[in-house]
Amino acid sequence: MVRLIHTLADHGDDVSCCAFSAALLATCSLDKTIRLYSLSDFAELPYSPLKFHTYAVHCCCFSPSGHVLASCSTDGTTVLWSSHSGHTLTVLEQPGGSPVRVCCFSPDSAYLASGAADGSIALWNAQTYKLYRCGSVKDSSLVACAFSPDGGLFVTGSSGGDLTVWDDRMRCLHSEKAHDLGITCCSFSSQPLSGGEGLQSYQLASCGQDCEIKLWAVTITRVLGFELKYKSTLSGHCAPVLACAFSHDGKMLASGSVDKSVIIHGIGPQSVLHTLTQHTRYVTTCAFAPNTLLLATGSMDKTVNIWQFDLETPCQGSMNDPLKHFTEEWSEEDVSVWLRAQGLEDLVGIFRANNIDGKELLHLTKESLAGDLKIESLGLRSKVLRSIEELRAKMDSLSSGIPDEFICPITRELMKDPVIASG
Numbered sequence: 001m002v003r004l005i006h007t008l009a010d011h012g013d014d015v016s017c018c019a020f021s022a023a024l025l026a027t028c029s030l031d032k033t034i035r036l037y038s039l040s041d042f043a044e045l046p047y048s049p050l051k052f053h054t055y056a057v058h059c060c061c062f063s064p065s066g067h068v069l070a071s072c073s074t075d076g077t078t079v080l081w082s083s084h085s086g087h088t089l090t091v092l093e094q095p096g097g098s099p100v101r102v103c104c105f106s107p108d109s110a111y112l113a114s115g116a117a118d119g120s121i122a123l124w125n126a127q128t129y130k131l132y133r134c135g136s137v138k139d140s141s142l143v144a145c146a147f148s149p150d151g152g153l154f155v156t157g158s159s160g161g162d163l164t165v166w167d168d169r170m171r172c173l174h175s176e177k178a179h180d181l182g183i184t185c186c187s188f189s190s191q192p193l194s195g196g197e198g199l200q201s202y203q204l205a206s207c208g209q210d211c212e213i214k215l216w217a218v219t220i221t222r223v224l225g226f227e228l229k230y231k232s233t234l235s236g237h238c239a240p241v242l243a244c245a246f247s248h249d250g251k252m253l254a255s256g257s258v259d260k261s262v263i264i265h266g267i268g269p270q271s272v273l274h275t276l277t278q279h280t281r282y283v284t285t286c287a288f289a290p291n292t293l294l295l296a297t298g299s300m301d302k303t304v305n306i307w308q309f310d311l312e313t314p315c316q317g318s319m320n321d322p323l324k325h326f327t328e329e330w331s332e333e334d335v336s337v338w339l340r341a342q343g344l345e346d347l348v349g350i351f352r353a354n355n356i357d358g359k360e361l362l363h364l365t366k367e368s369l370a371g372d373l374k375i376e377s378l379g380l381r382s383k384v385l386r387s388i389e390e391l392r393a394k395m396d397s398l399s400s401g402i403p404d405e406f407i408c409p410i411t412r413e414l415m416k417d418p419v420i421a422s423g
Contacts, residue, residue: 001309001310002264002273002274002276002295002307002308002309002310003307003308003310004276004278004305004306004307005306005307005308006042006305006306007303007304007305007306008027008035008037008042008303008304008305008306009302009303009304010035010044010049011027011029011031011033011035011302011303011304012029012031012302013029013030013031013056013302014029014030014281014284014299014300014302015027015028015029015284015285015298015299015300015302015303015304016028016029016030016056016057016058016059016284016285016298017057017058017059017060017061017284017285017298018060018285018286018287018296018297018298018304019060019061019062019069019287020039020062020287020288020289020290020294020296021062021066021069021083021290021334022066022290022291022329022330022331022334023038023039023040023066023330023334023337023338024036024037024038024039024045024062024066024083024337025037025039025042025289025296025304025306026060026061026062026069026083027060027296027298027304028057028058028059028060028071029056029057029302030056030057031056032051032053032054032055032056032057032073033049033050033051033053033057034048034049034050034057034060034069034071034081035048035049035050036048036049036050036069036083036086038337038338038341039289039292039294040338040341040342040390040391041341041390041391042306043341045086045337045340045341046340046341046343046345047085047086047340048086050069050071050081050086052079052088052091053071053073053074053075053077053079054073054075055073055074055075055099056073056074057071057072057073058072058073058074058099058100058101058102059071059072059100059101059102059103060072060103061103061104061105062083062105063105063109063126064105064107064108064109065109065331066083066331066333066334067082067083067084067333068080068081068082068083068089068105068109068126069081069082069083070103070105070112071103072100072101072102072103072114073099073100074099074100075099076093076094076097076098076099076100076116077091077092077093077094077100078091078092078094078100078103078112078114078124079091079092080092080112080126080129083337084333084336084337084340089129090129092112092114092122092124092129092131094114094116094120094122095120095122095131095134096116096118096120098116098117098118098120099116099117100114100115100116100117101115101116101117101141101142101143102114102115102142102143102144102145103115103145104145104146104147104154105126105147106126106147106151106154106168107147107148107149107150107151108151109126110125110126110127110151111123111124111125111126111132111168112124112126113145113147113154113156115142115143115144115145115156116141116142117141117142118136118141119136119137119138119139119140119141119142119158120134120135120136120142121134121135121136121137121142121145121156121166121170122134123135123170132170133169133170134170135166135170135172137156137158137160137162137164137175139160140158140159140160140162141158141159142156142157142158142159143157143158143159143182143183143184143185144156144157144158144183144184144185144186144206145157145186146186146187146188146204147188148188148202148218149188149189149190149191149192149202150200150202151168152167152168152200152220153165153166153167153168153173153218153220153226154166154168155186155188155204155218156186157178157183157184157185157186157206157208158182158183159182159183160182161177161178161179161180161181161182161183161208162175162176162177162178162183163175163176163178163183163186163206163216163228165218165226165228173225173226174226174228176228178206178208178214178216179206179207179208179209179210179212179214180208180209180210181208181209181210181240182208182209183206183207183208184207184208184209184240184241184242184243185206185207185241185242185243185244186204186205186206186207186244187204187205187244187245187246187253188202188203188204188205188218188246189202189203189204189205189246189250189267190246190248190249190250191203191249191250193217193219199219199220199221200219200220200221201217201218201219201220202217202218202219203215203216203217203218203231203246203250203267204216204217204218204228205234205244205246205253206244207241207242207243207244207255208240208241209240210240211237211238211239211240211241211257212233212234212235212241213233213234213235213237213241213244213253213255213265214230214231214232214233214234215230215231215232215233215234215267216228216229216230216231217229217231232270234253234255234265234270236255236263236265236272236275237255237257237259237261237263238257238259239257239258239259240257240258241255241256241257241258242256242257242258242282242283242284242285243255243256243283243284243285243286244256244286245286245287245288246267246288247288247295248288248289248290248291248292250267251266251267251268252264252265252266252267252273252288253265253267254286254288254295254297255286256282256283256284256285256286256297256298256299257282257283258282258283260277260279260280260281260282260283260299261275261276261277261279261283262275262276262277262279262283262286262297263275263276264276264295276297276305276307278305279297279299279301279303279305280299280301281299281300281301282299282300283297283298283299284298284299284300285297285298286298291329293308293309293310294306294307294308294309295307295309328358328359328362329358330357330358330359330361331357331358332351332352332355332356332357334357334358335351335356335357335358335361336348336351336352338361338391339351342383342387343383344380344383344384344387346380347375347380347384350373350374350375351373354372354373356373361388362388362391362392364384364385364388365385366381366385369381369384369385
């Protein structure tokens with residue numbers, strides 16, 4: 001089962017893209033802004049929205065570490081932001097100044113690719129902010145880009161319908177017509193396909209204006225080199241498909257369409273698991289969170305919907321408590337972001353000095369706050385403990401699949417015979 005748990009309605013124009021890190025959700029819009037939300041309670045961060053672009057923002061993405069956020073725009077720039085402070089790190093100007101339609105980081109955070117309306121693809125060094133290499137496709141706009149999980153190659157999709165595969169030196173390895181009326185999005189599964197010895201094989205999804213979603217096997221061999229092989233087509237949409245994204249375990253693929261629906265496809269065996277119809281206009285973007293059971297979908301209705309999958313959903317895998325597992329994996333920087341979202345920015349330095357990560361956060365007590373962290377203010381200590389309890393309660397509710405209103409607010413146990421007191 002999947003259920004809608006939150007709706008964000010802060011943008012003033014079409015939502016164009018959304019992206020997750022371990023602790024944050026980023027959204028961007030034709031209203032020229034990027035907004036950041038904490039995954040602990042979906043509250044907007046104090047330094048959000050991020051404003052720099054002078055025209056519509058088309059795409060946003062986090063670096064794999066979650067420390068850097070990239071956004072690109074019709075204004076011809078790709079901006080890198082600190083996801084922990086909202087400060088601008090650098091502004092990358094696309095060669096030729098063409099509107100930038102898509103951007104993505106390599107898996108090791110070393111490079112950032114940006115694709116533009118003139119068909120140019122720029123590969124930037126994400127540490128020095130210098131242009132590394134540049135390539136282009138003919139007679140088309142670049143609208144989609146995705147790195148393979150090992151970072152050895154990346155794929156671009158064009159408005160002309162071509163999938164083009166590049167190596168890390170910007171050499172074109174392969175190009176073929178994939179969608180007759182143009183590609184809109186492409187996405188790699190993080191999980192490798194089974195293959196023989198010496199084979200690296202990954203699953204790629206592409207979608208387009210032809211209303212189709214196609215699955216491909218991308219294989220690299222030492223002997224034969226590179227191969228892109230069509231595998232199958234996923235059906236269900238009755239209009240152009242604008243977005244597709246794999247779940248973190250590769251067992252599901254979400255797609256959003258001009259038909260205003262989101263379809264959750266099961267991968268192996270292939271089937272339609274869910275059809276979500278809450279958006280009132282075209283669905284332009286969808287993204288799964290890493291290592292959690294959350295999906296975000298954005299639309300031209302100016303909203304972003306957050307969906308929670310229950311434990312029996314194939315995405316769950318072998319996790320017994322996925323959301324708690326996700327919180328325990330928070331880095332020290334993720335905890336700092338969470339503190340700021342709770343209005344506790346004055347404690348960021350203390351938590352960093354004591355190396356408090358997600359696991360340590362969940363085990364903090366009033367004694368450790370006073371004795372080990374030397375937080376003298378009783379009010380601050382109480383607020384930290386309340387925020388941690390709220391985080392635990394939300395994790396318990398989401399991981400159990402039980403709506404929070406069915407949980408006792410005091411004991412956090414399922415209420416069997418609840419009554420409403422008269423007011």
